[in-house]
Amino acid sequence: MSKCDHCLLEFPEKDTVSVEVKGSPKIFCCNGCAGIYRFINEEGLDRFYRERKWEEAGQAFSKGIDLKPFEGLIRESEKEGLKEIDVFIDGIRCASCVWLNEKILGRTEGVEYARLNYATHKAKIRWDPLKTDLGSVLKRIVSIGYQPKAYSESEHFIARKAETRDLLIRFGTAGFLSSQLMIYSAALYAGYFQGMEFGLQRLLEVIAMLLTVPALFYSGAPFFAGALRGLRHFQFNMDFLIATGAGSAFLYSLYQMFSGGEVYFDTAVMIITLILLGRYIEAAAKGRASETIERLSELTPKEASRIRPGSGPETVPITSVQKGDLLQIKPGERIPLDGVVSSGESEVDESVITGESKPVGKTAGSAVIGGTMNLFGSFVLEVSKTANETVLAGIIRAVEDAQAKKPRIQNIADVVVGYFVPVIILLALATTVYYFAAGRPAHFAIMTGISVIVIACPCSLGLATPLAVMVFTLRASAKGILIKGGEVIENSARVDHVVFDKTGTITQGKPQLKDVLVLDAALSREECVSLASAIESLSEHSLGKAVCAADMSSKRREVLSFKASPGKGVEGVIEGRKIHIGNRRHMISSGVPEAEIEALNKRAAAFEAEGDTVIFMSWDKALRAAFVVSDMVRPEAAASLRELNQLGLEVSMVSGDNAKTTSAIAHTVGIKNALPEVLPVGKKDFVEALHREGKKTVMAGDGINDAPALTAASVGVAMGRGTDIAMESADAVLVRNDLNLIPYFIRLSRRTYSIIKQNIFWSFFYNIVAVPLAVAGILHPIVAAGAMAASSLFVVFNSLRIRK
Template sequence: MSKRRCDHCQLLYEEAVLLCDETFKEARFFCCKGCQGVFHLLQSEGLESFYDKLGGQSIAPPETPTSSGLEKFDLEKFKECYIKINDEGFCEISLIIEGIHCAACVWLNEKVLFQKEGVLEASINGTSHKARIVWDPETTSLSSIIQTIRAIGYNAHPYDPKLQEEHANAARREYYSRLLVGVFATMNIMWIAIAQYAGYFTGMRGDIKSVLNFAEFVLATPALFYTGWVYYRGAYYGFKHGYVSMDTLIATGASLAYGFSLYAMFSGNGETYFDSVTMIVTFVFAGKYLEVLTKKRAVDTLDAMIGSLPTEVMVIRGEEKILLHVEEVQAGDVIEVRPGEKVVIDGVVLSGEASFDESSLTGESEPKLKGQKEAILSGSICLDSVVRYEASATHQGSILSKIVTLLEVSMTKKPRIEQLANSIAGKFSLVVLSIALLTFIGWFVATGSFETALVVAISVIVIACPCALGLATPVATLVGLGVGAQKGVLFKEASFLENMAKSRVLLLDKTGTLTEGRPKVKEAWIDPACEVDVLFALLGTSSHPVSQGVREYLEEHTLALKEATLLDVEVVEAKGVQAKWKEHAIAGGSGRLMEELGIAHERVGATHYLFSCDGVVLARFALEDTPKKDAKAVLAHLQKMNIKVEMLTGDNETAAWKVAREVGITQVRHSLFPHEKAAVVEEYQAKGVHVVMAGDGINDTLALSQADIAIAMGEGADVAVSASDVVLLNDSLKSLEDAFLVSRKTYRTIKQNIGFSLLYNVTTVPLAVLGFVNPMIAAISMSLSSLVVIGNAMRIRTMLKKGKQ
């Protein structure tokens, strides 16, 4: 009976069992209703080019779409555990999509999701099959989205980091058992090989040689097909999807040596190479196993942050203590934390006093004493007393949750140099196979020996190492990101490591970046006719550090302050605030604001605040903001690293230069508005210079968004943090220095690794072609090249501990 393929899944069936659909111009045949439904769906959505992308590959036929089991995705408990609400109020989730096996599958899922009403963003990682989906809950639901995925023949379930960790541990255990088999086979086969080599020179009876060959065969077979299974699997998928990888090279080389050895053993012609087969597989697999361990160690920072977090907290409700899941805690709830417990949710201390270890967040080992009204951060550990605090955010809105999200995202983004290395590595394997084929032909023609030609060709295949080239960037990047996080430096994307390493200009805001950011009143004059309550209310309309400094002064020195009612409040950008109180026009801010309003005033100090009512100044305050303790030393070190440092500030000339002289900056631009700061960034970029901008305020946002690398101090405004590429968690300038050191060392290591892997292949492949390398030595050197790359990447951690550039 004739067979034909299903027009959707491309699987072969008896023609009689296929469903015939004649609703199209040409009759279509399907193996099931599921395939027929998906085919109709793709046609109606204009996605029929999926079949062109699929080529001749087959896919699993879908199950008939049903709604069973989908209701759970809309339950409140499920939403609390897996769905996040972003700043715009849209829902966001990470899903693992099952059934993806090629680029066509990724393309199809993304296209279908994008065309679904209510879905705003859908991006799928083709390697991990992890999808990030953002949707409008007013328009669609998660159950509907998953139903859409199922309708085209795939399935989806929420991404759970702890579950993924279990899978990773299981994979490591499997790799370990495979390695043990390989090592056992290699160690025993080496003794047999020694006996054979001795017999080769001293003479050995044929029957004894046959027994030894069979013993090697028994040991080499599990090493090849059990330990080496990962190479056959990788080669299979590579062949299926049309690419040649390192797995293809190892599987090809080992199989050729194994096949020829079988021929030699049964025919009695030629020498066997079972020892080389075992060593090729085992040595290369050992490198692969160490690669797995290295990657795990590189992301241990992320695992350490989420692995030991408690899932429940003690919440105080009246006189009761209730144990609640962290997802159920709301802002405003009172939480009790005891000595030794880790804080899971951000908050402000209500009662008690204790020391907190914030080293996992900021990298600072010295505990910090926290008392009433002071903020405590999620991720810190209570050391010595019971404290009750008010939650200032939900679990998802707390800093630790945001850090984990940033790290997860950063580890999925590839720098441009990694994309280049991967592109070279992808083509490299095909080139090596071509060279090996030409080598075989050349040696066979030159010597007439099939065995000699084959052994030399196998050596060429095995010694070539696209693996080292492929590992050159990602391992170094993972180590760099992990070390940065330990030091309180968060790179939002791995690509920012490369951009920052190339930067030669650092532009710094003054207030809150170079200085403590909390100006204190040093001198004050208040007219007896001044309505202090009105001044106090006006100060409350501005979040500027100067306004807040004056407000704190009034709180400390004035009794029974009340909030007056103000009308028509208008914030004048970078100058101050105007408003109406009763029938009076009031204003507060800098001397520039008073000059624009035509109000005569007397300047007091470099940084000052003036308050006027109906055109008369009724209060003057002189303030001083001191530079951060480590500012001078850090900036001196950065300048030694050949980084040009320039201060950009909205403050007046006197205040700007006072701070600049104290911290050792010789280039200052003062009295700048936000758009003027951004213009300075553009000025440098027009000259082809990579620019790093560091700031902490709302007025820095324009310049931060314009810069090649934007750095936000950890205690800065939320909008500045959102616009940044790098976040300094501990608000210290030492972290700014660490950010440059991490990026430069990582980028330098990447270039070293790529240079070494290219030099290795350029040197060793010709030696193998000329016949100077046998397969066993080729396997050892190939494995060692990967280990050199990994070891060099791990040096980033050691070098940065010693403070080297």
């Protein structure tokens, strides 16, 4: 890192601007600092640098950002060794602001990832603490004229409402003044054509000017402030175009007023009024679209009743509650945090998370989710997750992260937005100069240049994707679908093949032990179940859990050398016996003779033909028992698969189960292509083979053995009650275990992607058509301002159609 000789900020060496001043080489972080340094020296004011205390200046800058509010928001990233934080960036006014912040942060040494959500103004920043620190990152944001603040949901919503209210007041003021101004402008226009006494004309012009000043410098103040902020850092943004257009019309009118020409005060005011109208509607639309997050945030109580040993309950903020703390939960209260019932019992309404309206009984040892409603009994909750780690916080974070991650199609718009404003400024200047050189009247040349500036609209391009993604994520989350990025929408819209895992996906994932086939006369049914349960209790597989649930023995057995072989089975040592539990392949690999397995096949086949699964247990190379496990097909499975077929999608099912069981389940739900006895790597290979055929795939699964295929698929979808590994590997998670959500998700993705393409096409089409019309002098600045506002509003209202 290098230090700027003017502002003292550290910056990456690759961004160095080197300048020789008075024969001495100096380094700067940007051209602005270099220019100011040169100016101070050329004017003989270099004493400023000699007398300034460098350390104090640097410390003063550091004190400009209080890091304490940010410290509690820093979290460990999923990527090892990196830190993450969510920061609210004040001053975001258009898509160009988003582009600028992301570019500056992206070029900051040590910053691995930076995405700014235009809808919420929340930036997610990931950095390497060995290369930089949070203070340096925040200084980069400040250095380009924006103010980073500690992000919280409540403050975000307060800020959003304040922004919307401020826009409404400014628009109302401008609207009232513009309506009054039009009366005087109409009289002036009539006077220009029919003649008017000079004194009366001057009076009307002065009144028009007086009405323009508050409209321009109060209602339009945010545009001028944004433009000046950009100019200070040599950046041209959307505010610069608006301020230049309205300001030029005002200054030219002042000149005309004193030189006896026609004034255009109404043009300056109408530019501000129409664009404020567009901004207000846009802000209101973003507010409506983000209501889902607001409702989710409101589900979490702000305080909790904490129990301290030796004292009564005390009311504390949930942010101060730590893992292991005990909380008192009373009837009718929302549960503040995730945890486990320590004592007491109750029924809890979990519908806000699972979508299932039936209350769930909770007793000692039961897991409880924060944000759910305690209905009847009282209980003590032992906290297992802090406020930032709860299931509800994860849902909110997933929704917001998805909004910040952009589809690939947005990259085109980002490139255009980055160069748009400078190109328009140059085009407006060239247009004005051309018409002056061509001998056209001055007012025509200037008004045409203003029209070019005002009509150009990079905001519609910037909004085209983020707003549609935001509406999609909120609509999907309301249904119980969480996605991990905007690119998931694009991939899901293009899929043509859906692959399902069987157990826990097509079936309910709630298997029950149907029968036990005891093959060793020295063993009892209860002994077989007890041995198998001890080993399966260490496994995540749902079939093993069925055996555990059937174990009525109070005896607890110690298991040594536990090992799981995905797609085959498990093994462990109990009381000196190495016990193997799993499918036929697992038995063969453990040394059981194939003839012994074949002898049992006829009995097993009868169960498998009904869709049941048979699990074998052996030790010392001999079969000891077999467990018949039944897992019911989801009631909505057949209808969901028919809907996928109606959408033109091919459907396949893969399973680690045997051929007969897999075939029986496939026949029940109407799947023609079912692959049995597929290992985890085989599921992945099947998905990759489809890709080689040019297919775009969705893979739906819930277990550890599905993780490789979920990662390999174009879109991985994890069932909400699946394993953590499956959900981490997936691109989308179904909070509710409802297969009907998969065709809904694909339909919604197709609709959203279509609307994104419409938005981008419209934005390009608008600018390609409108800018040349303005250059040709066909459009008056007022018409241009209206067209510019309408362009953004089209994108806003088109995106909101996703909600329907």
